[in-house]
Amino acid sequence: MDVRLLYHTPDPERAIAAAARLCYSPAGAAELMEDLSDEAVRRVLKTIITSxxxxxxxxxxxxxxxxxxxxxxxxxxxxxxxxxxxxxxxRYVRYDLPPEFIEPASVEGDRQAHELFVLATEAAFDAYRKMLDLGVxxxxxxxxxxxxMETKIVVTMNVRELLHFFELRCCKRxxxxxxxxxxxxxxxxxPTAPYLFFDAGASCRRGPCKEGPMTCGDPYPRAERRD
Structure with a gap:
């Protein structure tokens, strides 16, 4: 797995704080971006997150x-x-050479399961190639x-959706x-927004597990309180 951060909003914490502060300020957002101190930025972020x-x-x-x-x-x-x-x-990418297939550790670690996996993926790609040769x-x-089969994807999420994504998908379940x-x-x-993401992840980092009776019973260490 290769995951790379291509781009993000410059100074995301300040951008968010300026947008939030605009609701209560006679100044414009551009002016607020320049005038808010680092302490004020964190104060605004704490207010909107806790509320x-x-x-x-x-x-x-x-x-x-x-x-x-x-x-x-x-x-x-x-x-x-x-x-x-x-x-x-x-649909548009034609695979002429055998692609990579992502093999789960539970399959790779079992000799018989691994052999079945290899046979199945090789047979699938062989059928694909033969159909292409037939003009399909x-x-x-x-x-x-x-x-x-291995794939590639570009994903863009805003911070609100990222926090939701991390809560669901960082969970050990x-x-x-x-x-x-x-x-x-x-x-x-x-590292790009340590105040925003310091307690991001599964819900057990911030409080009780939200999985209820389906909890894994092995919570992550609790994050420190937000300053």
Whole structure:
């Protein structure tokens, strides 16, 4: 899995604070961006986060390039609808060489399961290639390709959606591959806005587990209180 932060709103914490402060200030947002002290920025962020007025968080966004993941992962990822996606198309990209297939550790660690996985993925790609040779369009031949096939996707989320994504997908009950993606994305965004993301992640970082009776029983360490 290769996850890279392509771009993010410059100075996201200040941008969000200026947008939020605009509601109560006679000054314009551009002026506020320049005049707010670092202490004032954190004070405004603390107010909107603790009060639950999270719409201002939507003014900062992050764009990621993600490779080396399966289509099983991206089927889950695109269910987060408040985001923008561009994914490598199996309709327009023709695969002439065997692609990478993402193999779960539970399969790879079992000799018989691994052999079955290799046989199945090789057979699927062999069928795909033979259909192309018969003149079947790639958009139809792709129907035999499995969820394990590697794909590439560009994702843009605003901070509000990222926090929601991290709460659901950093949880230890999340499927292993999308959890690894979420943790990688969290590692990338935290240095850019440490105050916004310092307690981001599964709900157990901030309080009781929201999974109720389905809890894993192994919570993350609780984050320190926000200053």
């Amino acid at each position: 639950g007025h999270l719409s201002a968080l939507e003014h900062a966004s992050y764009t990621f390039a993600i490779e080396g993941v399966s289509r099983a992962l991206t089927h889950q990822l695109v269910r987060h609808r408040l985001a923008s996606y561009n994914q490598q198309s199996q 369009p790639p958009e139809d031949a792709r129907y035999v390709l499995p969820n394990a 999340a499927q292993w591959e999308i959890r690894a993606l979420a943790l990688s994305m969290l590692d990338l965004v935290t």
